Amino acid sequence: MIDKVAETPNSSVIAMHAKELLLALSKGTTIAPLSERTASLTIDDAYKISRLCLQQREDDGERLIGKKIGVTSLAVQQMLNVHQPDFGFLTNSMHFNNGDCISLSKHKLIQPKAEGEIAFCLKNDLQGPGVTAEDVLDATLWVAPCFEIVDSRIEDWRINIVDTVADNASCGVFVIGETHTPPREIDLALAQMQIQKNGQFAGSGLGSAVQGHPAQAVAWLANTLGEYGIPFKKGELILSGALAPLIVAKSGDLFTMEIEGLGSCSISFCD
Numbered sequence: 189m190i191d192k193v194a195e196t197p198n199s200s201v202i203a204m205h206a207k208e209l210l211l212a213l214s215k216g217t218t219i220a221p222l223s224e225r226t227a228s229l230t231i232d233d234a235y236k237i238s239r240l241c242l243q244q245r246e247d248d249g250e251r252l253i254g255k256k257i258g259v260t261s262l263a264v265q266q267m268l269n270v271h272q273p274d275f276g277f278l279t280n281s282m283h284f285n286n287g288d289c290i291s292l293s294k295h296k297l298i299q300p301k302a303e304g305e306i307a308f309c310l311k312n313d314l315q316g317p318g319v320t321a322e323d324v325l326d327a328t329l330w331v332a333p334c335f336e337i338v339d340s341r342i343e344d345w346r347i348n349i350v351d352t353v354a355d356n357a358s359c360g361v362f363v364i365g366e367t368h369t370p371p372r373e374i375d376l377a378l379a380q381m382q383i384q385k386n387g388q389f390a391g392s393g394l395g396s397a398v399q400g401h402p403a404q405a406v407a408w409l410a411n412t413l414g415e416y417g418i419p420f421k422k423g424e425l426i427l428s429g430a431l432a433p434l435i436v437a438k439s440g441d442l443f444t445m446e447i448e449g450l451g452s453c454s455i456s457f458c459d
């Protein structure tokens with residue numbers, strides 16, 4: 189359970205931005221960047237907005253099932269012009285089955301982009317500080333290929349770090365491949381991913397693109413969440429970040445991905 193957000197001098201502004209992001213999410217619309225309208229918003233404020241939105245989603249019946257890490261690779265940092273990792277929360281309503289066709293209108297996806305990642309499923313609780321990549325591998329039941337579909341409630345993806353953190357690290361939906369592999373069975377830093385969009389090559393990347401090793405990114409998140417008193421829980425899914433640049437997704441598109449040694453994953457989109 190996430191603690192209630194403490195009062196701060198900015199708390200009414202924080203609550204207002206949480207409300208407008210939730211409205212944009214539920215209506216499938218965009219809003220102007222928060223950072224342009226409230227220049228004093230800090231990254232800490234943005235995480236408070238994100239947690240308020242999560243609280244509301246939980247109050248409305250969604251269940252927290254994990255976390256996502258974003259902007260972990262140089263390719264994504266350069267693409268989004270955001271230069272530090274961040275995190276968001278995964279709920280059951282964002283989780284789809286491998287191979288599913290996602291309706292953009294039904295699920296209120298507005299400007300989606302596909303990312304190929306490695307997902308971790310935890311077999312133990314884990315809480316920072318002091319968590320290492322080895323601790324993450326020890327606490328992991330399996331890893332699997334994953335498509336995260338990021339989406340932004342901010343107009344034209346005009347985000348900076350504050351905008352995207354407040355907007356749940358631009359999380360949309362995700363699917364996880366059906367092959368589940370023990371985390372030490374292959375060297376995840378050397379795992380080679382290839383993405384195809386509508387049968388054509390669309391991107392590739394190595395596990396090492398994610399902070400040197402995907403487990404390193406997960407350790408970063410365990411330690412960062414530790415500062416907020418938030419633990420990783422046994423059974424949670426952690427998306428460790430894109431191995432390659434994001435790819436625009438539209439109705440009719442089919443994305444497939446193969447990570448050598450880990451298996452495959454696919455997702456498609458319709459109106």
Ligand SMILES: O=C(O)C/C=C/C(=O)C(=O)O
Pocket residue numbers: 257258259260261264268270274275303305336338352353357358428429430
């Ligand atoms: O995290 C963000 O703010 C934007 C999304 C990025 C990713 O999901 C990623 O780099 O994997």
